Amino acid sequence: MTALPAALTLIPPTHPLVGRVSPPGSKSITNRALLLAALADGTSRLTGALKSKDTVLMAAALRQMGVSIEEPDATSFVVTGTGKLTAPDGPLFLGNAGTATRFLTAAVATVDGTVIVDGDAHMRLRPIAPLVTALRSLGIDAAAETGCPPITIHGKGSFGRGRVEIDSGLSSQYVSALLMAAPMGEGPIEVALTGSDIGARGYVDLTLAAMRAFGAKVEQVDAGTWRVQPTGYSAADFVIEPDASAATYLWGAAALTGGDIDLGVASDAFTQPDALAQAVIAQFPNLPAVIDGSQMQDAVPTIAVLAAFNTTPVRFVGIANLRVKECDRISALSTELNRIRSGLAREEGDDLVVNSDPTLAGQTLPARIETYADHRIAMSFALAGLRIGGITILDPSCVGKTYPDYWDMLAGLGVGMVGE
Structure with a gap:
């Protein structure tokens, strides 16, 4: 229809x-793969991908930050990145796409410049404060006046270094967002849960698998702590289930x-x-x-x-x-x-x-x-x-x-x- x-x-x-x-194709995996391919240096081919409102919004935001994304057919993206994102010419609008909003809130901290991450009226009611607090602990200038989008991030071109703690009780996407941005740090970054409660641990496993496919080096220190090396990402061909x-x-x-x-x-x-x-x-x-x-x-x-x-x-x-x-x-x-x-x-x-x-x-x-x-x-x-x-x-x-x-x-x- x-x-x-x-x-x-x-x-x-x-x-x-x-x-x-x-x-x-999986929305969760498609949006992870789009972001990782965009952060990588080189051309990645994503097949079996989902083309829907959420993934279209993610792709559009990445294009705003200098990433080339071609769509040769209904289930493929060809993503070419330079290993870094550039400051967009306006706010990133992500509708009510939770994965894209959370993931990009962390990733755009690697931009050298100011980025505003925003969404529709529904997204502006969805909490983001725990992630913003975690970013600040890494020395990143991030603010969300209402505790929900819009979020303003003044990036310095790197994700920093050290240890970041996150309360994942509201969403495992906060954890995934930090993990995916961590290889863009100046040094190793430890991502640690402040409690044992995590919304859906299986989605963190999805994140780790995708990160490793694009060349990240992640070590699980204990049940709630991961150490990520500052490797950046490498382009890869990736099949989405x-x-x-x-x-x-x-x-x-x-x-x-x-x-x-x-x-x-x-x-x-x-x-x-x-x-x-x-x-x-x-x-x-x-x-x-x-x-x-x-x-x-x-x-x-x-x-x-x-x-x-x-x-x-x-x-x-x-x-x-x-x-x-x-x-x-x-x-x-x-x-x-x-x-x-x-x-x-x-x-x-x-x-x-x-x-x-x-x-x-x-x-x-x-x-x-x-x-x-x-x-x-x-x-x-x-x-x-x-x-x-x-x-x-x-x-x-x-x-x-x-x-x-x-x-x-x-x-x-x-x-x-x-x-x-």
């Missing part, structure tokens, strides 16, 4: 969803309809933490009574919608970080599930409890789902429309943030939709 309407109503299919679907977060919708659609969707990649072949969701989804309609979402945060909306059809109630724990994503996803999930049927979900502190009701399947329960400009709310609640009649997704175009072809994918599997 090239031009999406303001709302889409799904028509529940009368058959199991069966077919072959290739998920888009399919997006595990996107795969959760396909696994969920197959589970809900009794279908079989071949992704072309085994779940255990993913290195992204959201792939852990497959083993949970495979238990539907007998999901565990308690699900810890701390290490598969972006999969929680998918599983929460599945939980509405489960045989028994499900409590989601370890998900406090979902309150500072593109929207407050805990509140959004509870509100929209209750829009389908009152009492279907509730918030208890930072836990989400879904009061499952398998008899929902086959009913017609007209509900206009608010998506809060959040792609994951839109895509996950579309799954409810596979079993319940009358589910309407508002602002369906917000899926362009990470999965522009999402609605075409569902249509290709035989799901009917009516626009308005």
Whole structure:
């Protein structure tokens, strides 16, 4: 669907969803690879990449800082850098792209000059203060007046040296941002967690793997400390794996309809933490009574919608970080599930409890789902429309943030939709 309407109503299919679907490339890995290739000296070829709103914004910001980025086809970037970023001629606008905003906030400290990192109204509500505080501890002149974007960084052409501590409780992206910038230091840099709590450690592992692919030397000192050598980065050819977060919708659609969707990649072949969701989804309609979402945060909306059809109630724990994503996803999930049927979900502190009701399947329960400009709310609640009649997704175009072809994918599997 090239031009999406303001709302889409799904028509529940009368058959199991069966077919072959290739998920888009990983957003998380694409944005890491774009940044590392931009910091490298030479030409890097990134294949299997995601072309979506978030990655387009990242590429545009890097181009503003003197990086050449060509796009020879729909899933490739050819990135040529000089080993350093240059001061842009204006603020870097990153919409509501959390990865791009956090990663660049650290990386632009290596620029010799002033850089402003900014986003849209949603991004201006997402916290960045812990990262700014960490940058200051390295002697970097960084400020975020509200504790959220915009951030102003007065760079001196280097990332400094020494030890930097970071509270990663709100987001593992702070850790990844510091790690990726650290090879651009004047000397070795130690990145240390101030506590054992880290939003999603698997994403830090993704970061380290990508850094090493571009020539970084990183030593893990202990469970919460990494020592990074000032090597800079070398150009490399890099293959980006399919997006595990996107795969959760396909696994969920197959589970809900009794279908079989071949992704072309085994779940255990993913290195992204959201792939852990497959083993949970495979238990539907007998999901565990308690699900810890701390290490598969972006999969929680998918599983929460599945939980509405489960045989028994499900409590989601370890998900406090979902309150500072593109929207407050805990509140959004509870509100929209209750829009389908009152009492279907509730918030208890930072836990989400879904009061499952398998008899929902086959009913017609007209509900206009608010998506809060959040792609994951839109895509996950579309799954409810596979079993319940009358589910309407508002602002369906917000899926362009990470999965522009999402609605075409569902249509290709035989799901009917009516626009308005």
